[in-house]
Amino acid sequence: MKKNVLVLTGSPRPHGNSDLMADAFIQGAREAGHEVTKFDCAHHRMAGCIACDVCWSHGSACAVQDDFQQLIPLLEAADVLVFAFPLYWSSMPSQMKAPIDRLYAYCAPNCRTPLKASESVLLVCGEAEDESYFRDAVHMYSDMADYFKWRQRGNILAPGVREKGEIEHTDALARARALGAAL
Numbered sequence: 001m002k003k004n005v006l007v008l009t010g011s012p013r014p015h016g017n018s019d020l021m022a023d024a025f026i027q028g029a030r031e032a033g034h035e036v037t038k039f040d041c042a043h044h045r046m047a048g049c050i051a052c053d054v055c056w057s058h059g060s061a062c063a064v065q066d067d068f069q070q071l072i073p074l075l076e077a078a079d080v081l082v083f084a085f086p087l088y089w090s091s092m093p094s095q096m097k098a099p100i101d102r103l104y105a106y107c108a109p110n111c112r113t114p115l116k117a118s119e120s121v122l123l124v125c126g127e128a129e130d131e132s133y134f135r136d137a138v139h140m141y142s143d144m145a146d147y148f149k150w151r152q153r154g155n156i157l158a159p160g161v162r163e164k165g166e167i168e169h170t171d172a173l174a175r176a177r178a179l180g181a182a183l
Helices: 017-031 068-077 094-106 131-148 172-181
Strands: 004-009 035-040 080-086 119-125 151-158
Touching: 004 017, 004 068, 004 094, 017 035, 017 080, 017 119, 017 151, 017 172, 035 068, 068 094, 080 094, 094 131, 119 131, 119 172, 131 151, 151 172
Parallel strands: 004 035, 004 080, 080 119, 119 151
Antiparallel strands: none
8 A cells, every 4th residue: 555655854964874765765756656755854943842832833843933834734645754863972062952842733732634554664874883772762763663563664873884876885774774664
């Protein structure tokens, strides 16, 4: 069955390792016949949630007028959400965290349009050689997926990559492409 897949990337470095991993996933998903949209969170202007609690009161999920408004229709159409980012201090870059915090609108008490996504994927790379440094990012993602009741389709962690292109010397791109194809 064809799925609408939304890949959210959060690296401030264009064409870096997490972008390459996201692109490999996208290639696999498209080869499997899925519709895929990539949204580069790091290169859009989005603030975090400001806890104004006026979600849905101004005609859309969030009243804050920034580039999150462009993301809203993509989020609402997605069957699968993919989060791809580099590891920053055992977590995610702020460029990824801001739109994730804005997902609050989709679980707020006055939510008018719950997310239809039922599946999710995590793709993370980082300089740390030891995967234990990834645990906080994985834990936060897993808690979010559980909260939204998303079926977690897989996590791909790529430790030991810092410089652009280093991920090409690992098996992470092949694993990402295979995970995309397996959706």
